[in-house]
Amino acid sequence: xxxxxxxxxxxxxxxxxxxxxxxxxxxxxxxxxxxxxxxxxxxxxxxxxxxxxxxxxxxxxxxxxxxxxxxxxxxxxxxxxxxxxxxxxxxxxxxxxxxxxxxxxxxxxxxxxxxxxxxxxxxxxxxxxxxxxxxxxxxxxxxxxxxxxxxxxxxxxxxxxxxxxxxxxxxxxxxxxxxxxxxxxxxxxxxxxxxxxxxxxxxxxxxxxxxxxxxxxxxxxxxxxxxxxxxxxxxxxx
Amino acid sequence: xxxxxxxxxxxxxxxxxxxxxxxxxxxxxxxxxxxxxxxxxxxxxxxxxxxxxxxxxxxxxxxxxxxxxxxxxxxxxxxxxxxxxxxxxxxxxxxxxxxxxxxxxxxxxxxxxxxxxxxxxxxxxxxxxxxxxxxxxxxxxxxxxxxxxxxxxxxxxxxxxxxxxxxxxxxxxxxxxxxxxxxxxxxxxxxxxxxxxxxxxxxxxxxxxxxxxxxxxxxxxxxxxxxxxxxxxxxxxxxxxxxxxxxxxxxxxxxxxxx
Numbered sequence: 455x456x457x458x459x460x461x462x463x464x465x466x467x468x469x470x471x472x473x474x475x476x477x478x479x480x481x482x483x484x485x486x487x488x489x490x491x492x493x494x495x496x497x498x499x500x501x502x503x504x505x506x507x508x509x510x511x512x513x514x515x516x517x518x519x520x521x522x523x524x525x526x527x528x529x530x531x532x533x534x535x536x537x538x539x540x541x542x543x544x545x546x547x548x549x550x551x552x553x554x555x556x557x558x559x560x561x562x563x564x565x566x567x568x569x570x571x572x573x574x575x576x577x578x579x580x581x582x583x584x585x586x587x588x589x590x591x592x593x594x595x596x597x598x599x600x601x602x603x604x605x606x607x608x609x610x611x612x613x614x615x616x617x618x619x620x621x622x623x624x625x626x627x628x629x630x631x632x633x634x635x636x637x638x639x640x641x642x643x644x645x646x647x648x649x650x651x652x653x654x655x656x657x658x659x660x661x662x663x664x665x666x667x668x669x670x671x672x673x674x675x676x677x678x679x680x681x682x683x684x685x686x687x688x689x690x691x692x
Numbered sequence: 693x694x695x696x697x698x699x700x701x702x703x704x705x706x707x708x709x710x711x712x713x714x715x716x717x718x719x720x721x722x723x724x725x726x727x728x729x730x731x732x733x734x735x736x737x738x739x740x741x742x743x744x745x746x747x748x749x750x751x752x753x754x755x756x757x758x759x760x761x762x763x764x765x766x767x768x769x770x771x772x773x774x775x776x777x778x779x780x781x782x783x784x785x786x787x788x789x790x791x792x793x794x795x796x797x798x799x800x801x802x803x804x805x806x807x808x809x810x811x812x813x814x815x816x817x818x819x820x821x822x823x824x825x826x827x828x829x830x831x832x833x834x835x836x837x838x839x840x841x842x843x844x845x846x847x848x849x850x851x852x853x854x855x856x857x858x859x860x861x862x863x864x865x866x867x868x869x870x871x872x873x874x875x876x877x878x879x880x881x882x883x884x885x886x887x888x889x890x891x892x893x894x895x896x897x898x899x900x901x902x903x904x905x906x907x908x909x910x911x912x913x914x915x916x917x918x919x920x921x922x923x924x925x926x927x928x929x930x931x932x933x934x935x936x937x938x939x940x941x942x943x944x945x946x947x948x949x950x951x
Binding site: 554687 | 716744762
């Protein structure tokens with residue numbers, strides 16, 4: 455009946471859980487400040503998740519708790535979508551496919567994740583593989599799937615405390631601030647800070663070709679990589 | 693080539709992956725400043741060896757800049773993909789209409805602390821009092837108040853209402869004779885009388901696939917520093933703890949049954 459929104463549970467779902475956030479403070483997870491993430495879920499100002507809480511959530515998701523799956527999805531779908539949206543060859547439906555495939559695979563393989571702290575990085579890695587495979591066409595999809603399988607076996611490297619997500623995000627915001635006013639800054643701002651538009655849509659809004667937008671985003675991403683690598687090296691990672 | 697002229701290339705990248713002390717020291721300093729040549733190299737390194745996890749770290753960071761947005765549609769799709777539908781939630785305008793009807797269809801809950809004659813039981817707990825009652829939405833769209841041992845068709849969806857005298861962390865389970873309980877979800881209960889909700893929507897329990905006596909159990913822990921952990925532990929074990937406060941409602945699921 456269309457009046458119902460169906461909620462699935464795994465076939466073996468004796469312990470399958472539904473539910474969680476009912477919109478009331480302190481529901482499923484005790485989202486509390488201070489947080490390494492530095493922000494809360496939309497509409498739940500001040501409710502942010504600590505690393506320990508995230509770890510608990512992931513552990514529960516590994517056990518099949520669907521309320522934990524829901525929390526992880528709501529917390530991370532934006533990051534996954536942003537990876538896919540960076541591929542201008544992908545249309546809206548394909549972007550959604552990347553998001554769905556990423557979470558399906560991640561939730562199924564969750565028990566193989568060696569450290570809950572690495573969940574976010576692991577997830578975007580899966581997303582990038584899927585997005586690359588889709589954007590390159592069927593010929594390379596087989597290879598990408600193999601790469602993905604290998605990737606899922608690996609351990610995501612540890613991150614030093616000085617490079618926890620909140621600090622990294624602050625570094626990148628500073629980089630954006632430092633960009634000279636102009637089309638590159640506007641592109642980066644629209645894509646990463648506002649986070650609503652795809653590369654395609656930004657190209658349309660700014661009256662540019664898709665490749666110009668993609669090039670600007672790639673250039674900025676390379677700058678972020680340089681900054682992060684410098685900090686990783688300075689922190690003696692490895 | 694002088695030190696100042698060294699930029700990232702395949703060779704120096706390999707040296708970094710190998711953690712060559714010289715390369716690490718040099719590039720830690722060099723990369724802290726703008727360098728178009730190194731950035732151009734990094735823009736091409738997506739599929740190179742990446743023992744730093746730099747690609748993932750970059751994507752994670754960039755993905756964390758934008759605002760968080762709820763995605764109910766995407767989550768619903770994901771739920772469907774991850775398993776066959778079993779439980780049901782009411783949503784949108786229908787939920788509002790049903791919620792309004794529920795208020796009339798439900799029997800008034802007895803005053804806190806008193807034992808009602810039907811539809812709920814209490815056990816355990818001293819400070820927290822908890823009661824449940826329910827209404828079933830039948831296949832023809834009508835609502836039926838659910839008293840103890842009410843017969844319901846398997847196509848019915850049961851909506852739960854509770855009354856609690858304080859804020860509590862709770863779980864909802866469905867028990868069947870001779871089988872472990874099915875853990876249906878976790879909630880925060882508010883003080884007062886409320887419909888059980890998730891994300892603003894009424895929570896409904898589909899009886900699809902059930903047959904015979906079933907018991908809905910709302911288990912609650914008064915809000916404390918340990919209540920969430922206690923609830924989550926019970927969920928993880930998949931068992932209704934005897935020492936927690938429980939409110940129960942027994943049903944008879946009879947496939948093909950119609951009033």
